[in-house]
Amino acid sequence: METKYEVINQLSQKAYSKTSLSKDEIIELLSCPEEYTHLIFDVADKLRKEEVGDEVHLRGLIEFSNICKRNCEYCGLRRDNQNLLRYRLEVDEIIATAKNAESLGYRSVVMQSGEDGFYTAEKIATVVDGIKNSTDLAVTLSCGEFSKQDYKMMKNAGADRYLLRFETSNKELYQALHPDSDYENRIQCLHNLKELDYQVGSGFMVGLPGETVEILADNLLLLKELDVDMAGIGPFIPNPDTKLANEKGGLLIDSLKAVAMARLILRNAHIPATTAMGSLDPKGREKALNSGANVVMPNVSPMKFRELYALYPNKICITDDPGHCRNCITGKIHALGRSVAKDHGHSLKR
Ligand code: SF4
Secondary structure, eight states, X not given: OOOHHHHHHHHXXXXXXXXXXXXXXXXXXXXXXXXXXXXXXXXXXXXXXXXHOSEEEEOEEEEEEOOOSOOOTTOTTOTTOTTSOOOBXXXXXXXXXXXXHHHTXXXXXXXXXXXXXXXXXXXXXXXXXXHHHHOOOEEEEEOOOOOHHHHHHHHHTTOOEEEOOXXXXXXXXHHHHOTTOOHHHHHHHHHHHXXXXXXXXXXXXXXXXXXXHHHHHHHHHHHHHHTOSEEEEEEOOOOTTSTTTTSOOOOHHHHHHHHHHHHHHHSSOBOBOOHHHHHHOTTHHHHHHTTXXXXXXXXXXXXXXXTTOOXXXXXXXXXXXXXXXXXXXHHHHHHTTOEEOOSOOOOSOO
């Protein structure tokens, strides 16, 4: 009879050698006791080095509106949250923020917002056009669900990538958490984005109430099926201004396992060490970078608005100016023996 250590070691090696894992094998690795997780993290880190190298890509995050028409149960930006002061940046403010990010050395920005009706596809396209005409930045959009026609307009304006996390692959759980959204439409949006030749990012939360390890395995398999260019995975952190305030949050160790498994399954996808991981543990992002991640998304939003983009509590870096963030994260990356990438960090799948 094999010991647990031997089982985890063999399955980790199997995943590393590019042999597809069955769902049961993925579940076995996701259920790995903490004392053996280093076996999974080590092979994921080795594979990361081989597939995407030692360079870490920085994407400057511009949170340009915290206004949202949706009511996702876990999110501090949900429309029913009356405790949040709402803001939106003007078109020229977003472009100026992007230019500032470029002057700080960023090669890529992510424009993120709630689903703010003011920012129609046309208006977002105007911003993208403004950024592309005045900088050499790659632009990722993360602004929620739109029609295929709208996504096309933004792509034609020059958007390179789109980030739309499905959060959970379990339809019942998805509907419970997203009372005014539709799972099928979410997945259709991801297919539409792929058809329009965006570099597509998706991902999920770890530790949602009602989640099981089987669902986590399905989440990873869905990322593989979608053949995503980027996979964003982070812990669920309960927000006090939501109905889920008293739920247990996701654990860093479980999120790290999911990141490592994403690396082993998705091979050369870009995988961020998410801010939520850094918010759970001061070393959370470094731990993720040592477990398969190769991207960090520092905040470059104007200082006065940072506190208001309150997806979850205790978010890190909200009092640090963009220049400080850039230096701080560069220091952390160098301390790991890695370097900051100088290119745009486009998908390696093309
Ligand atoms: S998760 Fe996104 S769509 Fe849902 S409430 Fe928050 S900002 Fe809006």
